[in-house]
Amino acid sequence: MEAFFGAWAGPAIGLMDLDAFFASVEQLDHPAWRGKPVIVGGLPEERGVVSTASYEARPFGVRSAMPSAQAKRLCPHAIWTRGHFDRYREMSARVMSIIADETPFIDQVSIDEAFFDVTPGRFAAESPIAIVERIARRVSELGITCSIGLGSNKTVAKIASERDKPRGLTVVPPGTEAAFLAPLPVRAMSGIGKAAEAALHKAGIRTLGALADAPLERLKPIFGTNAALVRNRAAGREISPVRALDDPDDVKSVSNERTFAHDLTAREDVYAALSLLGESVGRRLRRRGIAGRTVTVKVRYSYGNGHTAQRTLPHPTDDENLFVATAKELVDTLWQPGTPVRLLGIGVSDFRRDEGVQTDLFCEVDERGAVASDRRDLSVAMDRVRERFGSSAVSFGRAQRFERDLVRPDKFLNQNKPTP
Template identity: 35%
Template sequence: MDVWANYRKILHVDMDAFYASVEQRDDPSLMGKPVVVGGRPNSRGVVSAASYEARKYGIRSAMPVAEAARRCPSAVFLPVNGQKYREVSWQIRQIFLTYTPMVEPLSLDEAFLDVTGSTSLFGPADLIALTIKQRIQQELNLTASVGLACNKFLAKLASDLKKPDGFVVVHPNRIQEFLDPLTVERIWGVGEKTAKQLHNHNVKTVRDLRSLELKFLTKLFGSLGSQLYQLAQGIDDRPVESDRVVKSIGRETTFETDIADPDVLETTLLKLAVHVGRSLRKEALRGKTVTLKVRYADFRTLTRSRTLLRATDLDDVIYQEACSLLRELSLKQPLRLIGVTLSNLTDQIQNQLSLFEEPQLEKENLTKVLDSVKEKYGEKSITRARLL
């Protein structure tokens, strides 16, 4: 009898050291070397990805690049090439969609897939998982780790256990055997503070956590306690959501040295607005609320927002509003970071113009032409003079 017969078949696919692996693939001289993606060693950025060679030195994502350089001075430090990673991510997603429309991306490098309804066409779930891994390897020359389980929580745990290039199956009749030896830090929602509280009650493993009563956990952690109780037993009923709603699209940048020059700040805003506008158009979205984010050298962060009369996806409109918000701030200190976000999104094209508003059709047509040129010849094929 098939033990999976009455259960969902959920995959979690997680690319291995994604950004760094793409860079190593595209430059074979980097193979076998510690590679850190995030910026130059003397920059103030953070690590976006580290190759497995770099991880041997304790380098991890979100670590300051300067700290990574201190730990491994011989590492190769590269800037983040977001456009390239997005293109590869799109190629990976096309492979996923070959086997199921139920794909829930979590980021560029990981996604949940529900293949419950796909087994009649493509065979058992473990065969589908292995086929996806093989296609990613053969077609894109990259490796992925995959977890297969009856829910999202277990599948994500499984994909992380044997990285890189791992494949772990959690059988429905062996869930506790899989979970019990794991440390409580593996449970979603257990951060440093929660783990410390659990350790104080001599709870170190999932088996220890499972021995606690629901009433005790809810008294200790409130609603989180109920979640911990469920997850310790491998219970997670959340569906794979194939049409996740995008709530906002934004870009930000951290300067290598603090910037006070208004011209430099506005040029940076133009660059960010162009990226945001392009992302909106790729998703067929428009937004009404422009938000400016700034961070001072002392890490004090401010945001200012303005809601437009009409939803837009035009770079110039986003840029002009962001500049207006920046000028209203009357900055008295240099900035460490600046960012632009568009929210209040809609996929409905709004054609009604204000009586006093210049028609947008000409600008929209020009934008479409520029997008098509970049799509065909690359992002750097055409750009604004101010960004040269």
């Protein structure tokens, strides 16, 4: 199996869909709710609508977009919550960061769903199946789960992601797209709603295989100028490139943040956390070929309050050995040792390309005018190893200690409702 995927030929597009995302985050943050039906949405007495239902609620017939009053009749013992969208956005950003560690080619289509391109040779030479398995594993370490479909285009990946939920991984190897799609009902393909489905049924077309074989003259009254496109999608012949996450000319900032399983109180632990976060930021800057001047640090305390601080450097850089040092100085202006830290973040922005760069004796300037330390070559070498063998293939001892002792996402159990 692995040997086959190691020889994957052609595009490899994945679709990651977080399982019952809002409800899963609520169960993560409220351990007593785990294993119980949880409904996120407007309250029944306020004529609300269900946003997300946990998998424990779904056997009772509860579904997204269902009137809350109906959901309460179906599952009267469910736990209800309006939701905490700042928290969902925070978790979504962490998931997207995991994907960005594997590939810069990402199309995020919603807070809980994203396409990504792991075509061998486009960014990494690794087997697509190994990459998606690693993404799924790292997402589960956050305390939530995802389902992933992998195929040669977005249509196949999307349908595959829905075949085995939750915690599913469905792979459609190159050359098997038509066979995979053919027996499925036409409604399985995104873009075909109730009206189009009814029109297709009236025309005697009920499966994607029949849709793929239908003459265009039969499809044009239903899909108009899009008839050929729809037919190609049904046949698995769609060509759907995934653009880079950020165009270097448009990106405004590159950042990373993390919420900790246990509050950090010691300076050496906070510094270790900043170093680990900074490695990821530096890698992404170098991947995009950009360097920034402004360093931002974010600190959130265990009781919910938080602060940020910024400093503009005299020169742009993509070297974490430089900007993390500044981040450590900034964090000392926001925080005193002993104060519990729940979240830390570090970001780099301000990607202007000015003339003239102020340097010092320990830095050198590259062709972009960016400044780097004498340790940047080591960072670049580590980038190459991670690109070839995965993001966890090599790390500094401080990062390993930090991951092992300080950040344990599988133990991330907030007893209280998170404060936005």
